[in-house]
Amino acid sequence: xxxxxxxxxxxxxxxxxxxxxxxxxxxxxxxxxxxxxxxxxxxxxxxxxxxxxxxxxxxxxxxxxxxxxxxxxxxxxxxxxxxxxxxxxxxxxxxxxxxxxxxxxxxxxxxxxxxxxxxxxxxxxxxxxxxxxxxxxxxxxxxxxxxxxxxxxxxxxxxxxxxxxxxxxxxxxxxxxxxxxxxxxxxxxxxxxxxxxxxxxxxxxxxxxxxxxxxxxxxxxxxxxx
Amino acid sequence: xxxxxxxxxxxxxxxxxxxxxxxxxxxxxxxxxxxxxxxxxxxxxxxxxxxxxxxxxxxxxxxxxxxxxxxxxxxxxxxxxxxxxxxxxxxxxxxxxxxxxxxxxxxxxxxxxxxxxxxxxxxxxxxxxxxxxxxxxxxxxxxxxxxxxxxxxxxxxxxxxxxxxxxxxxxxxxxxxxxxxxxxxxxxxxxxxxxxxxxxxxxxxxxxxxxxxxxxxxxxxxxxxx
Amino acid sequence: xxxxxxxxxxxxxxxxxxxxxxxxxxxxxxxxxxxxxxxxxxxxxxxxxxxxxxxxxxxxxxxxxxxxxxxxxxxxxxxxxxxxxxxxxxxxxxxxxxxxxxxxxxxxxxxxxxxxxxxxxxxxxxxxxxxxxxxxxxxxxxxxxxxxxxxxxxxxxxxxxxxxxxxxxxxxxxxxxxxxxxxxxxxxxxxxxxxxxxxxxxxxxxxxxxxxxxxxxxxxxxxxxx
Amino acid sequence: xxxxxxxxxxxxxxxxxxxxxxxxxxxxxxxxxxxxxxxxxxxxxxxxxxxxxxxxxxxxxxxxxxxxxxxxxxxxxxxxxxxxxxxxxxxxxxxxxxxxxxxxxxxxxxxxxxxxxxxxxxxxxxxxxxxxxxxxxxxxxxxxxxxxxxxxxxxxxxxxxxxxxxxxxxxxxxxxxxxxxxxxxxxxxxxxxxxxxxxxxxxxxxxxxxxxxxxxxxxxxxxxxx
Numbered sequence: 001x002x003x004x005x006x007x008x009x010x011x012x013x014x015x016x017x018x019x020x021x022x023x024x025x026x027x028x029x030x031x032x033x034x035x036x037x038x039x040x041x042x043x044x045x046x047x048x049x050x051x052x053x054x055x056x057x058x059x060x061x062x063x064x065x066x067x068x069x070x071x072x073x074x075x076x077x078x079x080x081x082x083x084x085x086x087x088x089x090x091x092x093x094x095x096x097x098x099x100x101x102x103x104x105x106x107x108x109x110x111x112x113x114x115x116x117x118x119x120x121x122x123x124x125x126x127x128x129x130x131x132x133x134x135x136x137x138x139x140x141x142x143x144x145x146x147x148x149x150x151x152x153x154x155x156x157x158x159x160x161x162x163x164x165x166x167x168x169x170x171x172x173x174x175x176x177x178x179x180x181x182x183x184x185x186x187x188x189x190x191x192x193x194x195x196x197x198x199x200x201x202x203x204x205x206x207x208x209x210x211x212x213x214x215x216x217x218x219x220x221x222x223x224x225x226x
Numbered sequence: 227x228x229x230x231x232x233x234x235x236x237x238x239x240x241x242x243x244x245x246x247x248x249x250x251x252x253x254x255x256x257x258x259x260x261x262x263x264x265x266x267x268x269x270x271x272x273x274x275x276x277x278x279x280x281x282x283x284x285x286x287x288x289x290x291x292x293x294x295x296x297x298x299x300x301x302x303x304x305x306x307x308x309x310x311x312x313x314x315x316x317x318x319x320x321x322x323x324x325x326x327x328x329x330x331x332x333x334x335x336x337x338x339x340x341x342x343x344x345x346x347x348x349x350x351x352x353x354x355x356x357x358x359x360x361x362x363x364x365x366x367x368x369x370x371x372x373x374x375x376x377x378x379x380x381x382x383x384x385x386x387x388x389x390x391x392x393x394x395x396x397x398x399x400x401x402x403x404x405x406x407x408x409x410x411x412x413x414x415x416x417x418x419x420x421x422x423x424x425x426x427x428x429x430x431x432x433x434x435x436x437x438x439x440x441x442x443x444x445x446x447x448x449x450x451x452x
Numbered sequence: 453x454x455x456x457x458x459x460x461x462x463x464x465x466x467x468x469x470x471x472x473x474x475x476x477x478x479x480x481x482x483x484x485x486x487x488x489x490x491x492x493x494x495x496x497x498x499x500x501x502x503x504x505x506x507x508x509x510x511x512x513x514x515x516x517x518x519x520x521x522x523x524x525x526x527x528x529x530x531x532x533x534x535x536x537x538x539x540x541x542x543x544x545x546x547x548x549x550x551x552x553x554x555x556x557x558x559x560x561x562x563x564x565x566x567x568x569x570x571x572x573x574x575x576x577x578x579x580x581x582x583x584x585x586x587x588x589x590x591x592x593x594x595x596x597x598x599x600x601x602x603x604x605x606x607x608x609x610x611x612x613x614x615x616x617x618x619x620x621x622x623x624x625x626x627x628x629x630x631x632x633x634x635x636x637x638x639x640x641x642x643x644x645x646x647x648x649x650x651x652x653x654x655x656x657x658x659x660x661x662x663x664x665x666x667x668x669x670x671x672x673x674x675x676x677x678x
Numbered sequence: 679x680x681x682x683x684x685x686x687x688x689x690x691x692x693x694x695x696x697x698x699x700x701x702x703x704x705x706x707x708x709x710x711x712x713x714x715x716x717x718x719x720x721x722x723x724x725x726x727x728x729x730x731x732x733x734x735x736x737x738x739x740x741x742x743x744x745x746x747x748x749x750x751x752x753x754x755x756x757x758x759x760x761x762x763x764x765x766x767x768x769x770x771x772x773x774x775x776x777x778x779x780x781x782x783x784x785x786x787x788x789x790x791x792x793x794x795x796x797x798x799x800x801x802x803x804x805x806x807x808x809x810x811x812x813x814x815x816x817x818x819x820x821x822x823x824x825x826x827x828x829x830x831x832x833x834x835x836x837x838x839x840x841x842x843x844x845x846x847x848x849x850x851x852x853x854x855x856x857x858x859x860x861x862x863x864x865x866x867x868x869x870x871x872x873x874x875x876x877x878x879x880x881x882x883x884x885x886x887x888x889x890x891x892x893x894x895x896x897x898x899x900x901x902x903x904x
Binding site for chain 1: 738791792794795798799801802805806
């Protein structure tokens with residue numbers, strides 16, 4: 001999976017036009033401090049708890065995508081992504097437990113404004129628009145985390161030995177995760193061709209960039225908790 | 227309003243590609259018998275009752291369109307169409323009363339298969355797709371009825387004097403109705419430009435043609451009741 | 453799984469009130485002829501093709517249910533049902549191949565009116581109502597097929613040896629399928645308690661009974677094809 | 679309309695259980711400073727701009743409510759509320775112009791986090807739940823503004839002469855606005871009876887109270903802009 005390409009096709013175009021907003025997401029101070037192992041643990045715990053709440057609504061958004069599909073191959077592709085999220089949630093919960101966070105605690109925590117903003121924005125885009133609009137809102141998270149994981153793994157400044165966040169870093173760069181990301185990128189290309197991406201590029205760009213900004217705000221919410 | 231054009235722009239393209247399916251809708255035997263005044267009254271009563279049930283779900287579909295809009299001018303345009311449908315319903319009910327059908331009777335009548343098919347197809351297209359998909363499903367009814375009304379008015383074979391259906395014919399060809407139709411056509415053009423109609427033409431055509439076929443099936447359901 | 457109970461709890465109440473409509477579904481002539489092996493093969497092929505098209509929209513309806521859930525345990529439960537449908541579809545396709553029907557053929561077949569009616573009715577209920585309304589529309593299919601499968605297996609009039617439909621009968625009565633049905637019944641009970649089923653029983657009954665009627669119409673559509 | 683009752687029926691129960699959260703909304707410092715005329719104009723302008731953006735999505739949420747209705751009287755009632763919002767928007771825009779804010783300016787302003795939070799929360803409740811859930815999310819705004827308007831009008835501490843916000847105060851306490859509020863309260867009662875409000879009270883309370891909290895956060899967003 002070393003050959004996943006973030007600069008190809010429709011995804012590449014969307015990512016490029018997001019420019020500084022994209023960079024502010026994938027190279028956020030939260031991410032850099034994860035890489036160096038200097039992130040305050042309070043910030044990481046805040047992030048993990050809100051990410052649990054985020055994933056619930058992200059799974060709901062992927063379920064909405066499955067509904068919006070109309071042929072069996074597309075339903076299968078979207079349902080596989082949903083299944084992967086739902087299957088990962090217990091792993092996420094297990095990982096959080098290693099940080100002293102129980103599922104009951106996380107489930108009863110109020111959603112941060114940044115969590116509501118991001119998840120409900122994606123859901124409204126999904127209901128109001130079509131599968132292509134919804135994919136443009138989902139991909140910054142799906143593929144952005146892969147890019148972040150790969151960058152951290154490959155960056156000389158990243159510390160793995162003794163880094164309390166090493167397991168997190170490895171998770172988002174691993175082959176299984178990347179396989180799912182490639183499937184999501186493929187689905188975006190296919191739906192983009194069917195549904196006129198080229199002549200809707202500006203509207204799709206606005207969705208994609210807004211989602212990237214909401215991702216950066218989500219990191220910042222974690223950082224603010226230190 | 228003599229200058230409403232059914233062959234211009236995106237609507238014109240969609241209508242043209244529907245070809246024989248379009249003709250089977252606007253020139254259905256039910257319509258021809260309306261024009262000549264020879265339609266059995268049992269067929270017309272069946273149609274009126276199911277049209278009452280149809281309009282409830284058509285109003286719901288227009289409400290969904292309002293939801294799917296994102297700017298105030300578009301919300302206003304779609305809400306005006308919804309308002310027109312809701313305002314017309316009492317007129318429709320009053321007209322049905324002149325045929326001996328009370329609202330309570332019509333509301334308690336089971337929906338015909340053809341009514342469910344058409345309305346729920348439109349609603350599913352609306353939820354699964356975007357505003358453009360939904361407009362492609364709504365326009366065959368909105369603009370098709372105007373075309374039928376104008377054709378009947380202008381056709382030499384149409385009988386008005388002594389035709390029990392004269393009021394119906396006049397309703398769908400009148401200036402107020404046509405004004406609303408023009409607004410709906412304008413909204414289709416505007417949304418079509420925003421959302422890449424040109425590169426989604428095949429998918430939009432399939433929706434438009436399916437709706438035209440479901441309209442023809444709706445006429446046939448009326449005719450079958452004689 | 454011999455201890456699945458179709459007469460317990462909310463499901464039992466809904467099934468009981470459906471009375472003759474329920475019986476007309478689970479004891480339809482199509483079902484009886486499946487059991488005796490006397491069903492014309494043309495009727496079965498028609499049914500299989502439309503069932504393929506049905507399952508696509510049934511999967512979409514289950515995806516909508518996942519979206520409508522708000523806690524992780526409920527999302528998991530609904531997503532498991534969706535996953536089961538999507539996983540079964542290739543088996544269904546394989547089974548259809550043994551009847552000479554390829555997936556490409558089935559996918560290009562127009563949906564029967566009865567297929568559109570049933571699936572789009574369920575989807576509209578799901579969008580307009582809450583998870584409980586949607587479950588009331590889904591359960592007649594999910595649990596009804598289990599009841600039919602078990603009845604056919606246990607009925608002395610059922611012929612297995614030499615019956616070309618034996619594999620179909622065994623499929624819907626097998627332990628794996630019944631396990632999924634029990635999970636769906638449990639989810640209905642849980643959501644019913646949360647969302648006031650007892651004081652909404654009439655409205656839920658109307659949905660459940662309508663779905664049972666649409667199931668019977670679906671069998672009839674198959675039978676009509678002979 | 680002096681006899682609008684905020685403590686009757688289901689609405690009264692929901693409002694009472696919201697307790698301190700309700701009080702924090704209707705007696706927010708922003709409201710008190712409106713009444714005394716001491717609110718910084720920068721705070722009011724920020725509020726007006728975000729309220730414009732809010733109303734767009736509030737209209738969309740009411741459109742969703744219309745879709746979720748199933749009988750003509752209910753469709754009419756919900757569509758009347760939608761029509762009132764859409765008809766008021768030009769008045770709102772005219773009023774904003776008197777504060778030096780053009781519609782183009784307001785439409786191009788980014789939504790505040792508090793605006794996104796509130797509107798998209800309501801929309802997600804509406805899509806995931808039924809008409810009763812959605813009404814529980816909409817009423818705190820609809821009826822809360824009436825209560826605030828009436829309180830300000832009747833409170834001895836309120837300054838009208840020379841108060842730059844006098845027109846705003848009068849708007850939300852006037853008979854026409856209150857008539858629409860009463861219709862919304864009536865619709866809540868009716869839908870509540872149909873859909874088992876009594877046995878879903880805890881879930882409805884959570885929605886209502888969350889919306890009240892998001893209203894208070896919206897005032898605070900205005901206040902923070904001074």
